[in-house]
Structure formats: C-alpha cells, structure tokens
Amino acid sequence: MTDIVNLKKELTSEITAANDLKALDEVRVSVLGKKGRITAIMKTLGGMDPEERKTTGQALNVLKDEIADLLKSQEAALKKQAMDERLATEHIDITLNTRPERAGKVHPISQTIDELVTIFGAMGFSVAEGPDIEDDWHNFTALNFPPGHPAREMQDTFFLPEDPSETDPEKARKVLRTHTSSVQIRHMENNAPPIKTICFGRTYRSDWDMTHTPMFHQMECLYIDKGVTMAHLKGCLTDFVRAFFKIDDLPVRFRPSFFPFVEPGAEVDIGYVKLSNGGMRLGKAKDNEDQCWMEILGSGMVHPNVLKNCGIDPNEYQGFAFGMGLERSTMLKYGIPDLRTFFDSDVRWLGHYGFDPLNRPNSATNY
Numbered sequence: 001m002t003d004i005v006n007l008k009k010e011l012t013s014e015i016t017a018a019n020d021l022k023a024l025d026e027v028r029v030s031v032l033g034k035k036g037r038i039t040a041i042m043k044t045l046g047g048m049d050p051e052e053r054k055t056t057g058q059a060l061n062v063l064k065d066e067i068a069d070l071l072k073s074q075e076a077a078l079k080k081q082a083m084d085e086r087l088a089t090e091h092i093d094i095t096l097n098t099r100p101e102r103a104g105k106v107h108p109i110s111q112t113i114d115e116l117v118t119i120f121g122a123m124g125f126s127v128a129e130g131p132d133i134e135d136d137w138h139n140f141t142a143l144n145f146p147p148g149h150p151a152r153e154m155q156d157t158f159f160l161p162e163d164p165s166e167t168d169p170e171k172a173r174k175v176l177r178t179h180t181s182s183v184q185i186r187h188m189e190n191n192a193p194p195i196k197t198i199c200f201g202r203t204y205r206s207d208w209d210m211t212h213t214p215m216f217h218q219m220e221c222l223y224i225d226k227g228v229t230m231a232h233l234k235g236c237l238t239d240f241v242r243a244f245f246k247i248d249d250l251p252v253r254f255r256p257s258f259f260p261f262v263e264p265g266a267e268v269d270i271g272y273v274k275l276s277n278g279g280m281r282l283g284k285a286k287d288n289e290d291q292c293w294m295e296i297l298g299s300g301m302v303h304p305n306v307l308k309n310c311g312i313d314p315n316e317y318q319g320f321a322f323g324m325g326l327e328r329s330t331m332l333k334y335g336i337p338d339l340r341t342f343f344d345s346d347v348r349w350l351g352h353y354g355f356d357p358l359n360r361p362n363s364a365t366n367y
C-alpha cells in the first residue's frame, strides 16, 4: 500500500511537470502502457494472499482512475496553453491592400439622360415611360400617320407577329417602336392636361452605318396646356440646347419641316464652325469664319388630330413636342466619332469615353 501511495505522489508530480503534449504522452505510456508501472503492480496481484490482493486491487483501480483523470485535465491545460501561445504570437494582417479592381464607368448615354433630366426637371418636366414593343396605333395611326401613309415606309420598321388576343387590328399589329413619339400618345390617353413630360428610351430602325445603328435612343418632350404657342417651343428649345451644350450664345435655328403629328413642324439646327485642321467647333462664327448649321432634332406644335385621337379638345388645349436622338447629341458634346461603338460593349471604349461615377459633369460643373 505504501508503494501505491508513493507511486501516486510520484506520478502526480510527473504529470504536472509534463510541460508539453509529447512529454505528457510519455508519462501516460510509462504508467498505463503494457510495460507501465501500474500495469507492473497489477501483475504482482496474482502472488498475493486473497485479503491483500483485494485491498491492493481496489487501491490500484482507484489510482488508475485518478491518474487517468489527472492525465486528461493536464492534457486539456496543455492544449489551452498551446492555443493561447498561438493566439498571442500568430496574427492575420487584415491591413493588406485589396486586389486592384477596374472602377466602373457611367455609359455616355446614361450620362446624357441624367443631364437632360436635370435640365428639364428644373423647367418643371417629369419623366414618362412607354414600352419598346409598340402597336400600330401608338407608333403610327394615333400620331396622324394614316394606314398606307408613305411615312410608315420611310421608317424601315421592324414589324413583329400580330397579337392574336387583340381584336382591334391596329393594336394587334406589333412593331419595335421607331420613335419615342408613341409615348406622347400613351401619356395623353392616360393623363389630363396640363401635361409636361419628357421620355427617354430605345428606338429601332433597320439601319447600320457610321451614324446609324438598328437600336438607338431618343428623347421626347411634350407640353400641353391652354394657350401654348410656337414662342414657348422656341424659348424652351433654345434654353435647353444652350444648357445642354453649355454654350450660352449657341446659335439655334428653326427650319420648317414636315412630321405628320405636328403643324407647323420645324427642324432645329445648331451653329458650328469648320476648323482648318478638319475638325469643328460648336458655337457662333467669328467675323472671319462661316457659320455652319447641323440638324439636331425635330419639333412642332402638336397636330389637332393627335390631340383628338387622345381625347383632348384642340380648341381648348394646344401644345408643342420635340424628339431628339441621344447618340448624336452625345457624340457632338463629348467628341465621340463612331455611333456603332456605343453598343459594342467594349470596356476599353467605356474606360475612355465613360464617366467616373463620383466625378461626373452636371449643370453645376464647368466641364
């Protein structure tokens, strides 16, 4: 029994002295392994008399359990100590820079739309929307293009299969809208005057060259109220064009023209000067320069038939409208030479011509 008491003291001090897991495992093997010290005493039990064997056997079993518990708690303590050491010495450097990423750019068309919203928003216009897939009524008939009118052919339209669920043939015939003027009709059908809206959107015609793509963008403007005259049209358009191009004395010229949905109709030209290096400058010609003109949009006083088609009495209300291609104005303002590149989805192009989202031109900047 004294042996067992001494062995317990000895083992306890060996276990508590083991200062890493490897040393602790060596102690375990030396105690409980096949040739371990407790195992060795176990083997002597056979030679004892029954009384001694009983008390020694019990004491050994207790010792075995105590030592096993002690080994377990020492192992837990050593593991915790090892983890504490790693936590104290190892660290992850979260201050490393992120991998460089390409910054996004605002597409020039989106930039132009945002600039126009700002300019017309300041004049009290709000933004209306309409579908890209139109019907014959909204794209043509209601806009005073009667069936068979040559202007329908002029527009090289993408026609779509008829909608069999529509009973009215003019609504059944579907087209990809050839202009945003269809949104004028939708807006007047659903809203009573006074109306002051602009609309932006994709439009479609079967064209493809330096200055034409089958899909392009237009802006439409519609103002309907009592007593609206051509003077309002001229004032609004002149202010808008000068604000958009940021040229206070930009020459603006109204030239009579025909569109079925307006009377009178006018095309609007802006002034530029040809430069000797082959380039051009928007603006007023100096004394020694020739004033040149380029067309940028179509406009006019809304035709009485169009008002009637939308349930508005032309004797009570008048209005003006205009429509403008967004690509052309964007190319002019920002010096982009080829329209087709707008829709190539080439990120190098966007990197060059796109706008930094956090530093974009607006009506408050001088660029």
Ligand code: DAH
Pocket: 178, 179, 180, 181, 220, 221, 259, 261, 262, 265, 297, 298, 299, 300, 301, 320, 321, 322, 323, 324
């Ligand atoms: N829709 C015409 C086009 O696509 C442009 C246009 C001309 C719109 C005169 C108008 C307008 O609102 O009054 O060529």
